[in-house]
Amino acid sequence: MDENERLEPPDKERRDFLSCLGSAIACGAAAVAANSVASSATAATPAAAAAAEPAIPGYDWSKNQWGFGVDAEKCIGCLRCVEACKKENNVALDPNHFRTWVERYVTLQGEDKARIDSQADPVNIAASPKEGEYRFANRYKNANVEKAFFVPKLCNHCTNPACVQVCPTGATYKTEDGVVVIDHTYCIGCQYCVQACPYGARFFNEEKNVTDKCTWCYHRITKGLQPACVEVCPVGARVFGDRNDKQSPISQFIQNNRVRVLKPETGNAPNVFYVGIDKDVI
Amino acid sequence: MEALIHASPFTGYVYPNETIVPWTVLIVVYPYLTGLVAGAFTISSLYQVFGFTQLRPVAHFALLISLCCMITVPLPLLLHLGHPERAFNAMITPHVTSAFAIFGYAAAFYIILLVIETWFVFRPHIVQQAQKQTGLLAWPWRILSLGSVDVSEKAMSYDRKWLFALAIIGIPGAHGLHGYVGFVFGSLKSREWWSSDLMPVIFLLSAIISGTALVIILYVLSCKLRKVAVDLSCLKVMAFSLWGFMMFTLLLEGVEFASLVYRGREGIDVIMEFVKGPLVIPFFILQFGFGSALPLAVITFLIWRGTSGTSLIVGITGCSILVLLAVLMMRYNVVIGGQEISKTARGLLAYHPPIFGREGLLAAGIVLVIPMVLLMVLVRLFPPWEKAAA
Numbered sequence: 195m196d197e198n199e200r201l202e203p204p205d206k207e208r209r210d211f212l213s214c215l216g217s218a219i220a221c222g223a224a225a226v227a228a229n230s231v232a233s234s235a236t237a238a239t240p241a242a243a244a245a246a247e248p249a250i251p252g253y254d255w256s257k258n259q260w261g262f263g264v265d266a267e268k269c270i271g272c273l274r275c276v277e278a279c280k281k282e283n284n285v286a287l288d289p290n291h292f293r294t295w296v297e298r299y300v301t302l303q304g305e306d307k308a309r310i311d312s313q314a315d316p317v318n319i320a321a322s323p324k325e326g327e328y329r330f331a332n333r334y335k336n337a338n339v340e341k342a343f344f345v346p347k348l349c350n351h352c353t354n355p356a357c358v359q360v361c362p363t364g365a366t367y368k369t370e371d372g373v374v375v376i377d378h379t380y381c382i383g384c385q386y387c388v389q390a391c392p393y394g395a396r397f398f399n400e401e402k403n404v405t406d407k408c409t410w411c412y413h414r415i416t417k418g419l420q421p422a423c424v425e426v427c428p429v430g431a432r433v434f435g436d437r438n439d440k441q442s443p444i445s446q447f448i449q450n451n452r453v454r455v456l457k458p459e460t461g462n463a464p465n466v467f468y469v470g471i472d473k474d475v476i
Numbered sequence: 477m478e479a480l481i482h483a484s485p486f487t488g489y490v491y492p493n494e495t496i497v498p499w500t501v502l503i504v505v506y507p508y509l510t511g512l513v514a515g516a517f518t519i520s521s522l523y524q525v526f527g528f529t530q531l532r533p534v535a536h537f538a539l540l541i542s543l544c545c546m547i548t549v550p551l552p553l554l555l556h557l558g559h560p561e562r563a564f565n566a567m568i569t570p571h572v573t574s575a576f577a578i579f580g581y582a583a584a585f586y587i588i589l590l591v592i593e594t595w596f597v598f599r600p601h602i603v604q605q606a607q608k609q610t611g612l613l614a615w616p617w618r619i620l621s622l623g624s625v626d627v628s629e630k631a632m633s634y635d636r637k638w639l640f641a642l643a644i645i646g647i648p649g650a651h652g653l654h655g656y657v658g659f660v661f662g663s664l665k666s667r668e669w670w671s672s673d674l675m676p677v678i679f680l681l682s683a684i685i686s687g688t689a690l691v692i693i694l695y696v697l698s699c700k701l702r703k704v705a706v707d708l709s710c711l712k713v714m715a716f717s718l719w720g721f722m723m724f725t726l727l728l729e730g731v732e733f734a735s736l737v738y739r740g741r742e743g744i745d746v747i748m749e750f751v752k753g754p755l756v757i758p759f760f761i762l763q764f765g766f767g768s769a770l771p772l773a774v775i776t777f778l779i780w781r782g783t784s785g786t787s788l789i790v791g792i793t794g795c796s797i798l799v800l801l802a803v804l805m806m807r808y809n810v811v812i813g814g815q816e817i818s819k820t821a822r823g824l825l826a827y828h829p830p831i832f833g834r835e836g837l838l839a840a841g842i843v844l845v846i847p848m849v850l851l852m853v854l855v856r857l858f859p860p861w862e863k864a865a866a
Contacts, residue, residue, distance in 0.1 A: 286481075288481065288483075289483075289492065289495075290481060290483045290492065290493065290495045290496050291492075291493065291496075292492045292493060295491075295492050297489075310488075310489035310820070310822060311489060312489075312491075312492050313492075314492035314495070347491075356664075356665065356666060358573075359573045359574065360573075360574050360575060360576065360664075361571050361574055362565075362566040362570065362571055362574040362576040362577040362579070363562075363565040363566050363569060363570075363571055363577070364569055364571035365565070380562070380565060381558070381559065381562075382557050382558065382559050382560075382562045382563055382565055382566065383557050383558015383559045383562075384553075384556070384557055384558075384576065385498035385499065385558075386574070386576055386660075388493075388498040389498055389499065389664055389666065389667070389815075390664055390665075390666055391666060392665065392666040392819055393491070393819070394490075394491025394492070394493050394494050394819050394820070395491075395493070396493065397493040397496065398496060398498060398558065400481055402558075403558030403559055404558055404559065405558075460665055460666070461665075476489075476820045476821060476822060
């Protein structure tokens with residue numbers, strides 16, 4: 195873990211990094227370093243010994259049970275979470291690889307079904323300033339919009355993850371603290387897990403030739419920090435915390451709201467809880 | 477990075493990560509090859525186990541075809557893996573809940589079984605070569621004989637018992653291997669197009685028809701090349717098998733599709749949009765029309781009319797070629813088609829396979845040619861005809 199220590203930037207630097215997302219150049223080095231830590235964190239447990247705790251100083255994974263909440267009522271579709279995630283986790287900047295994304299649901303007058311798009315839609319990509327920065331195009335400006343809202347999406351870190359079930363090597367596994375991670379040093383890149391995930395949360399990392407996905411910023415949460423997307427959200431639409439702690443934001447979120455999960459019929463039992471989503475949300 | 481990714485255009489709404497289709501034409505070729513293995517092995521077993529003596533001229537040949545295809549089966553998988561050098565991780569530390577983890581063991585078991593069976597079949601030939609050849613050329617044969625040079629009637633009867641036992645174990649082996657490939661797809665709950673209990677059975681039956689068709693084509697071709705007459709009774713038995721298994725396959729595919737439509741679960745709108753749109757040519761015209769209905773009609777006609785001679789040979793071989801293409805289309809429509817229907821149930825992707833590259837059409841084509849090249853070599857080393865005709 196000496197290497198992890200060495201790569202870990204001080205907390206202040208990290209917060210600075212997150213607060214200056216607009217200036218990618220200044221933060222480039224930090225992003226690279228952060229990614230190295232992310233890789234080390236996810237690779238800390240070899241598949242054959244999935245029950246063994248990763249050696250993260252001062253962290254005991256049996257003490258936490260992480261959970262995530264999304265309040266779609268609050269989301270304004272600014273997409274800072276998407277940009278922060280890409281930088282924090284060194285995700286390819288193209289519109290085909292996302293650890294988190296935001297969907298827009300718009301119901302026009304006289305229509306039954308909502309029209310859905312995400313920041314990766316070609317129209318929205320065309321309206322975005324540059325690669326790695328995302329915007330929702332104002333495509334419904336002249337339409338009679340009856341209802342519209344945004345829904346942030348990410349890996350659901352399911353209790354019964356279909357991706358973990360199908361992995362032939364055990365390279366992807368569920369940690370004691372409830373996070374589904376991938377051992378990038380053990381994954382063979384067969385993409386069976388990509389097929390099995392009903393939420394489209396997984397993708398293939400062409401740089402490393404392994405599958406990749408959201409880890410709830412495992413490298414950050416095990417240091418007492420929030421996931422990057424939660425930290426940058428300007429409206430508090432994303433909530434994260436320890437479900438073992440009844441006073442944590444996530445426990446309060448679940449207690450005080452009527453929450454639901456996505457595609458419960460799959461039996462995956464997701465651990466991302468939603469408030470304010472509609473029947474059309476898929 | 478740009479050159480590495482092959483994003484597919486879409487209509488409606490698909491999850492952003494879905495635009496990179498995970499399983500490509502190599503994963504179309506993989507179940508196709510395992511299907512050919514199971515099918516060719518079925519023909520061989522019909523003779524070895526079930527006493528279909530009319531199949532004697534092709535029994536050993538079919539075994540070699542099965543072996544050549546099986547040796548090639550891991551290749552498309554290895555080519556597809558992001559880290560092929562780690563492929564053995566699945567065998568060293570198999571994750572037992574994965575439908576795919578046991579593949580390495582199942583495949584290894586079956587290859588070993590095929591090699592042993594082939595050795596028993598060709599033992600007399602190996603012994604004969606070891607005695608006939610002189611100098612350095614004799615050595616490989618001597619080594620291959622493993623010191624077992626007794627070809628007396630008593631020894632041969634002992635060999636026959638072994639062959640019978642191996643063929644019996646091979647039947648569940650070959651069919652289990654392929655049925656399990658169907659399970660790999662059918663057990664995934666994330667995709668409505670794949671998620672079906674009938675998938676393993678349909679895979680298996682279509683495997684048998686593709687293997688039978690391949691044996692028919694290669695047998696007729698080998699007869700032309702060797703300038704010997706095609707054994708018509710042998711050809712007829714294979715045509716009957718093809719007809720029977722095709723009937724079953726078509727019925728099951730029909731039942732599966734009808735259930736999917738009749739259940740009409742969420743997402744059926746987009747599935748119907750897919751079926752009525754992009755699937756019309758590959759499925760209804762190529763797979764069903766030209767590849768299944770036409771050969772079925774032609775074979776029925778040939779049998780009904782009692783056609784014989786060259787017309788029968790041309791008719792059945794032509795039908796077999798169509799069947800081979802139809803099963804390839806079936807694999808394509810299942811593997812690629814399943815991924816073109818978005819998990820959102822609100823959109824469709826249009827995957828256009830690249831020609832070049834590790835996962836392109838050219839690579840897939842080469843993978844399909846390799847077993848044929850292997851077969852050309854093996855047939856010269858272990859002629860499957862003379863012994864059968866003796």
